[in-house]
């Protein structure tokens with residue numbers, strides 16, 4: 001058993017991370033013969049992409065995917081630690097699975113992802129959920145075949161969670177969710193240590209993949225018909241800083257654009273590392289999409305300082321206005337209300353920034369204390385009802401601007417990558433504009449996977465409807 005340790009998780013050394021080449025032993029390749037798996041994923045895009053790797057590893061072990069949890073022989077929950085409500089959702093689900101296991105004792109049940117990297121959670125599992133079969137963390141997805149085989153052999157919980165700075169694992173197999181758009185990891189971990197955030201503890205030190213491996217992956221995706229890639233990392237703008245070779249995010253972005261793949265996106269940006277040359281590259285290459293997610297978190301300088309965000313309201317607005325000069329750009333954000341000690345005045349500062357930025361949309365959250373982070377120890381005496389009221393006021397404002405931003409699209413013709421059948425109407429397809437607006441389109445199914453010109457006929461707060469004009 002290998003338990004996580006928060007103290008060790010926050011250590012940062014100058015050591016260069018190891019690059020490990022994934023491979024799977026022959027012995028493990030038939031372990032899942034005639035068995036099926038089901039994975040439920042919580043949280044961010046990084047977790048979604050990890051699930052794509054886990055699925056492919058399981059398939060190398062001869063497991064096949066089951067669309068229904070109740071029918072699966074192996075059930076895995078890939079968990080998120082960012083806020084408390086994720087915890088409740090996961091343990092609610094574990095309760096359901098326990099019932100299932102009582103009637104089908106041979107099923108294999110596992111947990112992985114960020115939540116199990118938390119000391120208290122791993123302890124809870126060890127003490128109260130011994131009936132689980134496998135638990136592994138974010139650092140050892142590549143070891144899944146061995147861990148699973150060990151649990152099956154010994155018929156007891158195999159828990160292996162490492163609190164290390166982390167390695168870079170290359171050549172992991174991947175079963176991608178989409179045939180048209182793909183995630184490409186460019187870096188792992190985060191060294192920013194914003195005081196509220198658990199990510200630097202659950203995902204380790206910032207470590208960038210080499211540009212050669214990234215560009216190779218993009219070229220391969222392009223060759224297999226992918227139209228869109230999203231460069232993925234906790235703080236992509238800091239790409240390359242840890243490599244120390246003077247090659248940064250703007251260099252990578254331009255090289256990614258030069259591969260000629262039709263769409264290049266990137267998430268998530270931290271305002272601190274956003275350079276002017278990145279803005280120039282986005283303006284220069286039409287295949288770098290004019291869509292930026294620029295987390296604000298708070299509009300109060302006092303709170304930003306307590307959060308350890310390293311920018312002020314003024315410098316954020318200056319950057320925002322520079323980005324806004326990119327033609328046709330859409331900008332979205334993340335905001336936390338109710339950070340410890342946030343006053344009405346601080347909250348009003350946040351509203352002022354929102355009014356100045358008129359975001360295309362935003363993810364908004366109530367502060368959730370995460371054990372082990374500095375903010376969890378700060379005195380927080382704002383009642384929950386006040387925090388909820390602030391969230392409500394903020395959301396109303398965000399929705400108003402989201403609707404206004406969408407209204408600008410009415411009767412316009414915009415490029416949309418058609419990626420799926422529409423959820424609201426099976427006769428329609430859905431996709432996203434270059435600016436990341438969700439559009440439901442009247443279009444035949446053979447247009448799936450194409451970027452088409454769509455005339456917008458109707459706009460709502462969170463989506464739009466349109467029809468194809470012609471292909472581009």
Ligand code: 5AD
Pocket residue numbers: 082083196197198295297334335336365366367368369370
């Ligand atoms: N409480 C509330 N929201 C949080 N986020 C990160 N940590 C916390 C927390 N402890 C939000 C931030 C971040 C987004 C991914 O989640 O806004 O940008």
Ligand code: SF4
Pocket residue numbers: 190191192193194197198199200234235270
């Ligand atoms: Fe968390 Fe801050 Fe790193 Fe984002 S930049 S992952 S909010 S510590």
